[in-house]
Amino acid sequence: MARSTESLLPPVERAVLVFVNEHEEEDSIVEGELVGLCEAAHVEPVAQIRQRVDHPTKATYVGKGKVTEIAALRAESGADFVLIDGEVTGIQQRNLEEALGCKVIDRTQLILDIFARRARTKEGMLQVELAQLTTMLPKLMSVYTKFERQRGGIGMRGPGETKLESDRRLVRDRIARLKEDIEEVKRHRDQQRTGRRKQIFPFVSIVGYTSAGKSTLMNLLAGSEFLADAMPFATLDPTTRKVEFGDGYGMFLTDTVGFIRNLPTQLVAAFRSTLEEAVYSDLILHVVDLSVPTWEDQMDAVTETLELLGAGQHPTILVFNKVDACPDAALVNQAVADFPDSVAISALTGRGIDDLLALISKKFKSVLGEVDLHIPYGDSQALQLCYDFGKVKEIRYEEDYIAVKAELVDEIRSRLATYTVAS
Structure with a gap:
């Protein structure tokens, strides 16, 4: 085959x-x-x-x-x-x-x-093959106009099996193997994701309808030159980059494959491990091409797919893109007014990017809590946790302890609760 x-x-x-x-x-x-x-x-x-x-x-x-x-x-x-x-x-x-x-x-x-x-990585190629074979299997009946008998052989069930039956079984076996290989790649990605989780930066996924401008936005935010093609599905394999803001905050930013109307369920299933980057995200940037008349339909198609993946309730910022190509300024203003947590930008010209970064920073800060800590000099690990998993805003070296004012995530605040003092 x-x-x-x-x-x-x-x-x-x-x-x-x-x-x-x-x-x-x-x-x-x-x-x-x-x-x-x-x-x-x-x-x-x-x-x-x-x-x-x-x-x-x-x-x-x-x-x-x-x-x-x-x-x-x-x-x-x-x-x-x-x-x-x-x-x-x-x-x-x-x-x-x-x-x-x-x-x-x-x-x-x-x-x-x-x-x-478009597939370039091992995972992308595996997922493409799985999707193709999953689509092919129900159609194998049409491959043959007649059912020829064949002799048995190694790996075949017996001389009475038809060629159609053996081919269908071979495809099923290959599908099973592909699923195992993809699961192994997924485990490796989970390990990478766990490693990134050791830092305070949140996971942010860029999703959107195909050709909405996701990769262009990725390039602008990450300061890198990835493939930014107006073609459908220019991005197939997920790309993650660390992006730091000027105020000490940052994020792990991932670009994902574009969505499209009536995307067959077998394609969604085959590419689930790629799309799961959105599922595990702390924040989703849903990019919408506001310059096309069908932008609402495209937005709904993406939302439906996210719900299918189990990411429908994730914190989301609607990013209305390509406002430079939108002929109706009133439409831009109305779209932002109608949808909370939305912003209008042009990833091509950079218009509105500061507003987007401010909204991302605001969303991120909402998951942090400010605490005052008195850390003993003998517990250097506690101080290191503040630097590794939060933002240290103020530090003073007193006679018996180190006074730290920091913004920390819930888990670290709980671990350092014994050192917390009333502000």
Whole structure:
């Protein structure tokens, strides 16, 4: 079996785009998003066709008449394959490929192709392969037009097994192995996270709809040049950097993979360990592209995915980005007024970043408590805890003790309770 992390598509292919949706007002939204995905996957859309129905046709996703239209459009445009803006079943894919005489790919497969191109780390590649195989397994029935008998062999259950059955079992075995490998990588990341927890800096995750400007914001805050591409899913593997503020505070900042509408559940499941950076965060920066008319829908899609991951109740700052490209100043003001704990910025120009940092600092300070301590000279470890896990604001060396005024997290305040004095 070829490595499933290989791209499904050659570097450049021409495609006929097929849209099936009920409401006309959705046309520009879904069209623009699929075209953006095509650009990220190096696919050239040469034609498109639309069918207005309540739900896809069971056998061929679109009606028989529309299949004929697609075939004619493909021949006229010279397209290499047909791209469906939806999720087709194995039977639908097989029937369409037989009727059209070409490859048919759905939206999920296109997204996976982009993921495969973007994955750089071991974990990213493992997760892509897991997502691809998880998607492939239900569709294996369409791979074969007939059930050929095969001889038994090593690792096979017996001579009566069909090739389809053995392939499905091999895929299941590979999926199980991938899950084990991903769990091992996750344990390693948990150890890294535990190491970072020994410092006072909180975990902050940047989340948002794809192309909302997350990586650009990451670059601005971290002062580093990561990949900041307007393409969908430019960031696949999570990147964490330590960021320090001028007032002595700081954070561990993590950029995450972009979200998208109708993200298949198997993709969410396969990339759960990557997305869990948001779950373990002390604070989430939810970046919203305010320059697009569908910003509220995109914001809702991200919120729903966070809830699915168990991060829906985490402290969150809404970061309304790209205000420099927003033609309506009143919209910017209204968005900030309507949503508490929000700020309007331009990650590209730096506008509003000071306001964002002030809000982050305010959020962080709310988890700290100021205490006055009288630490004996013999307990150097207690003083070190104040420096390692808090912010020492004042220190005086008295005759019998060290007087310390510090901001500490709950755990350290409890450990040093015997040295606490009334302020």
